[in-house]
Amino acid sequence: MEILVFGAGSLGSLVGGLLARVHDVTLVGRDPHVSRVREDGLRVTGAETAHTAPKAVTDGEGRAAELAVVTVKSFDTAEAAETLATGSFDAVLSLQNGLTEETLASRLDSTVLAGTATYGARLAEPGRVECTGVGRVVLGPRPGGTHPAAERAGKAFRDAGIRTLVATDVPRRRWEKLAVNAGINAVTALARVENGALADGPGSEAAHRAVRETVRIARAEGVRLTYRGARDALEEVISATAANRSSMLQDVESGRRTEVDAIHGEIVERADRHGVDAPTNRTLADLVGAWESGRGVR
Ligand SMILES: NC(=O)C1=CN([C@@H]2O[C@H](COP(=O)(O)OP(=O)(O)OC[C@H]3O[C@@H](n4cnc5c(N)ncnc54)[C@H](OP(=O)(O)O)[C@@H]3O)[C@@H](O)[C@H]2O)C=CC1
């Protein structure tokens, strides 16, 4: 399959490097990573290993492929969509955090698929990405149900050795992941603690409150997410990733912009739309937003 990976940073390079084992892959990314991939190929090290030779470009304009996989940070999604709109793709799949597939669908004519990835990735140096944890990709049609494009994308991922599930209940899964991120990301970033610190104590209470609010809003959106399901998912992730520093904590520690708008900000915006209270998410969004403004990264 011809596949374009838009946003060849950590996750995009991991997924693109693995897909290039069997597919014709083009990475859209930044220099010096792109130049190094052109010269020496892309090395995947760590929990997965591969040395492949995807094409690599810095300009995503006017490209064509059967599938485009979007792996830019959530705040770059609108710009990525504008660029993708200058090309031609049968399907576009988001593997980002947040509900970014809606931004893509509102700007693109292609079939937009939604997905989640629980693989861990870190761009270690130009030309080399480290797989820090083997997880799973879950993808499917944006409104749920089945679609031939989702089956084709799922097969392409599996053929490349990426653990992948094609799901019929993607809206519930996307909201469950959003609820887990709402529970963990800002609390760990503000308290400067690893995920495992939320297993009990005040951090745990804040995390559970944020999750409970997110479930209420998911249900107002017509998504069948239960508090019990989301709470179990939160507790499972806290336990499985106890030693991890969440992506938002890593962003704060490195002085980078976070994905707070796509997680807590998005939840608050939808809460307002439905007239539902979301005080914990609102406070978390305001505090991380204040940190971003203070650092000048917003
Ligand atoms: N890393 C991980 O383990 C996981 C990440 N995710 C999600 O995946 C998404 C991506 O995360 P991650 O890979 O860590 O982020 P990165 O910042 O490492 O990767 C995104 C890359 O896309 C580049 N980019 C953005 N816009 C363009 C453009 N127009 N043209 C070319 N390149 C562009 C960025 O460059 P620049 O920074 O210079 O703009 C950056 O190199 C996030 O939503 C994250 O939450 C989900 C699961 C796991």
Ligand SMILES: CC(C)(CO)C(=O)C(=O)O
């Ligand atoms: C699941 C979790 C919270 C794991 O750290 C994550 O997705 C993140 O850090 O963004």
